[in-house]
Amino acid sequence: MNDFGAIDALLAAAHEESPLPDAAERRRLREGLALSRAQVAGALGVSTSTLAGWEAGRDPSGQTRERYAYFLDGAHTKLHPTQDPEPEAEPDVLVPDTSAIGDGPGNAEDAEEGEDVDVLAVAEPCVLCGEPARHRVAGYVQHLDPAE
Incomplete structure (x- = not known):
């Protein structure tokens, strides 16, 4: 059986360069x-x-x-301020994710033991693909829901 944990950790820690406009x-x-x-x-x-x-x-x-x-x-x-201001929300407010535990592959249960898994109140860019994600694992925003 192959252990891909080290590779997953390396990919999660990899930092993408910030996008710049033209x-x-x-x-x-x-x-x-x-x-x-x-x-x-x-x-x-x-x-x-x-x-x-x-x-x-x-x-x-x-x-x-x-x-x-x-x-x-x-x-x-x-x-370029937003036209319709959204209600004030704390982007760094974290809510512990208890709903995903035991729901199948790609969820908080798959996170390494001892890693912090939090659900973000406001989606942030995933460290792997840049798309909005709602989970932070060990300090890195990423997708844990297979539907994402």
Whole structure:
């Protein structure tokens, strides 16, 4: 019998790079907030020429990419607020998942013993596929429901 637990753990821990909008949109977002390249570059800890390169199509990597994606996401949210505000909800509110235990494959019972499995009140992107998922296992959002 093969043990795939180590492979599953490795895949669950693998981090996907944050998505970035196209280069033209990156510049539009910065300019839409009336921010200079120097201001944004300073906040990100990079040079203005590096930021100019990103706005011309090059992509950052690692932690810098994470910070830049966070900035761009925040800029987009600020410039394009939702039309119908949803009721206030705490996105990090976790509810223990007791309903899935014993319901078949791909549920909380399959999680490694000792791992924390929580049901999210608000779906977050799955670490494996990026689609909305409602479970967090050992700190990583993922699908546990086979229907997802």
